[in-house]
Amino acid sequence: MxxxxxxxxxxxxxxxxxxxxxxxxxxxxxxxxxxxxxxxxxxxxxxxxxxxPGKDDLVVAYLGVVHDAVRDAAGEEAGAARLRRTVGAMTETLCSPGFRGCSFINAAAEFADPDSPVHRAVAAHRGWLSALFATDLAAAGHPDPDGAAAHLMMLRDGAMVAGYLADPEVARATLLRGLDAILDEAG
Missing domain, CATH: 1.10.10.60 (Homeodomain-like)
Structure with a gap:
């Protein structure tokens, strides 16, 4: 292969x-x-x-696989459609059997040192995802794409935690309602 x-x-x-x-x-x-x-x-x-070379390298590779799956699900063309597809894929994941939270949030909780290669991989993914959200919101005409992207990241993080600790359907519906409200601001 x-x-x-x-x-x-x-x-x-x-x-x-x-x-x-x-x-x-x-x-x-x-x-x-x-x-x-x-x-x-x-x-x-x-x-x-x-x-x-060590366990941290394996963990970074694992997070890279997860990142690639999110990136591939998002696709290329920026705008509201990609944003809906990306967030929709996230909501499907949090309602799937065996869901145990976000791999990146879980890794960040275990590797708090900002100099850790694992923590840096988490930060890089989150930076990429936030930038993706901001790009899509700008393309959709949102008046404050960076602020709205930060809002959406917090909604996503909350949904990921609630999908594991509470009712995943409620988490899914809440995240989708939040996305709709953010996109409504775009006009």
């Missing part, structure tokens, strides 16, 4: 990443050690270290 750049993708690396992603999301990053990931992925420690 190969990537879009033509480089060969290691099956062992992909297995490590899939295994770690499932475990990190279900149980928490700090709760899962490298030994467990190695064992459940069916590889050796040497194979692990050949692909990931």
């Amino acid at each position: 190969s990537t879009t750049t033509g480089r060969r993708v290691s099956e062992a690396r992909e297995r490590l990443l899939r295994t770690a992603s499932a475990l990190f999301y279900a149980e928490g990053i700090r709760a899962v050690g490298v030994d467990r990931v190695v064992e459940e992925a069916g590889v050796t420690r040497a194979t692990f270290y050949r692909h990931f």
Whole structure:
């Protein structure tokens, strides 16, 4: 198998990443050690270290996979349609079986040090998502796209937490109503 750049993708690396992603999301990053990931992925420690110099590198790769999924769901064309598609995909996720919150919010809670590579990956994703929201809101004609994007990020964060800790359908409906209200301000 190969990537879009033509480089060969290691099956062992992909297995490590899939295994770690499932475990990190279900149980928490700090709760899962490298030994467990190695064992459940069916590889050796040497194979692990050949692909990931340390656990933080594996965590950053895991967050990269999640980021890529959000980016791919968003698509390219800016505006209200992309914003609705992106937020709609988020609401579907928070109502899915096994939903345990936002991978980025969860990682931020476990890696509070702003100099941590994991914390930096979280900040980069959140910066990207906020910029996406602002770009889409500007394209939709919102008079304050940056302020509205900050508002939408807070609504999204709240929905992600409520989708796990409370009623996911209420969280979904609340986020969608909030998005409608923000887009109504665009005229």
